[in-house]
Amino acid sequence: MKYPVKVQLVEKSRREGLDIENLPFGKTFSDHMFVADYIDGAWQNCQLVPYGDISFAPSMMALHYGQSVFEGMKANISTQTGEPMMFRAKKHAQRFNKSSERLRMPAVPEELFLEAVNSLTVIDKKWIPQSAGSALYLRPFIFASDESLGVRASSSYKFIVFTGPVGPYYPKPVRILVAQKYVRAFPGGVGFAKAAGNYAATLKPAEMAKEEGFDQILWLDGLEFKYLQECGTMNIFAVIGDTVLTPPTTDSILDGVTRDSIIKLLTEMGIKVDVRPISIDELIEAHKVGELKEMFGSGTAAVVSHVADISYQDVVYDLPAIEDRKIGPMIKKALTDIKENTVVDNHGWVTPATSTILEKV
Ligand SMILES: Cc1ncc(COP(=O)(O)O)c(C=O)c1O
Structure with missing residues (x-):
């Protein structure tokens, strides 16, 4: 070195x-x-x-x-x-x-x-x-x-x-409140950076959400309050029909390492993944017609955290029981198996920890 x-x-x-x-x-x-x-x-x-x-x-x-x-x-x-x-x-x-x-x-x-x-x-x-x-x-x-x-x-x-x-960061499925007043990030800002200040800005709304019984806020875009961004400590995925959807990472969304790994793994498994803007209206509509099968958040700390329900404009939308979900539990296991080296890592993601400075001690 x-x-x-x-x-x-x-x-x-x-x-x-x-x-x-x-x-x-x-x-x-x-x-x-x-x-x-x-x-x-x-x-x-x-x-x-x-x-x-x-x-x-x-x-x-x-x-x-x-x-x-x-x-x-x-x-x-x-x-x-x-x-x-x-x-x-x-x-x-x-x-x-x-x-x-x-x-x-x-x-x-x-x-x-x-x-x-x-x-x-x-x-x-x-x-x-x-x-x-x-x-x-x-x-x-x-x-x-x-x-x-x-x-x-x-x-x-x-x-x-x-x-x-x-x-585990979230030992049980999380309850999510969709932001209606506050924003986390906006175009041209620092939302994509893991800047300490980004987290400070979310603390008051997060505390208010907690008082209402929610674990996390799902942030919407800062211009129209229409498109999903991410949660406080995780990127967000929704399974609508047989397709896994997640918003594209812009300058307002953290480019999650777990998100990237999940997209790659799901695609290799032959599961349809659509990385595109998702409006909150589309999500609620999918729920109403029974097509919103699963939602989960992804992050280093959160790993894969299943969403129990989401609340938007004072209505709580329950998601299917975890036992009835396929993709979230499956991808959580696939990712954990790679991290713990239980299965072969074909991606070069897992590397043995080595130190040159300690060799000399
Ligand atoms: C705001 C935010 N979004 C997403 C993530 C997930 O990113 P990663 O998978 O790289 O941990 C995190 C956690 O690091 C985060 O703090």
């Missing part, structure tokens, strides 16, 4: 005595993290160190002007080899840099990004849970670290990756 990395391992792991097979999402973090600084136009101070607090000045720019993007990716233990495997790490690296570019932040070289996520997966292998629906979740992120006020792009940045064992 071109970038020198200082490695300092924990003296005593926090792993002992923890039941990592039964954890809520995002509350437990593994022993190590990776940190690098972008200063004077170059990535430097790369370190693999114990997970812990970082200090910053109150004037740090990310806190004021929101230059901050992140990724979410997973690693599993291969049921074949017992070794940790990353899922589509390169694609996550590419999306990370696409997000950063939109927020005027420097790219993290793919080599550095991949070394960081791979090394953490290797060093914290014993933190990878193996129960159904569990994985090691990896959170790479970058933020503006100049200590300065005034709206401009920062000149220095921090890139950090930490990891943690996670169980």
Whole structure:
């Protein structure tokens, strides 16, 4: 690797005595993290160190002007080899840099990004849970670290990756509320980027939806309030008749890695997939005539989450029982089997975690 990395391992792991097979999402973090600084136009101070607090000045720019993007990716233990495997790490690296570019932040070289996520997966292998629906979740992120006020792009940045064992994000089918007042993204904006601010903007409406008993909001387009975009943490699929529909990714929709994998797998299975704009009217009409067979969301955290019902203009539309669904359960299994290496991966999506920096320790 071109970038020198200082490695300092924990003296005593926090792993002992923890039941990592039964954890809520995002509350437990593994022993190590990776940190690098972008200063004077170059990535430097790369370190693999114990997970812990970082200090910053109150004037740090990310806190004021929101230059901050992140990724979410997973690693599993291969049921074949017992070794940790990353899922589509390169694609996550590419999306990370696409997000950063939109927020005027420097790219993290793919080599550095991949070394960081791979090394953490290797060093914290014993933190990878193996129960159904569990994985090691990896959170790479970058933020503006100049200590300065005034709206401009920062000149220095921090890139950090930490990891943690996670169980299923949605343990049961989700109840969805179709947005009627608020929007998540609009043309020309930053909706396609995994920008921290995108999530902040959804918190108030999401909280209101939760108070009404819903798990997620299904966002509509910001111009006409007519076309489906995506949910808070997942892309959306609908099965109408025998066709699987999902909206095209525009600059308002996150280009989900899980979505991309599902489209490819379904197409290879000979299932009709139509990537095209879907209006909410079309969806409701299909429900009325009994043609809306299934809906599911897709995401790294959510994997494949079945939609129990959707609510639009104060009417709740129930979807068929999960036992009567074919495509959602089938694709969930197909994807999980690939991630856990239970079946052969013909796509080059699953790669063994390897580290060049740890070889030298
Ligand atoms: C807004 C949003 N849409 C979609 C997704 C799904 O993307 P992916 O499958 O790459 O995790 C996520 C989760 O990452 C998300 O936060």
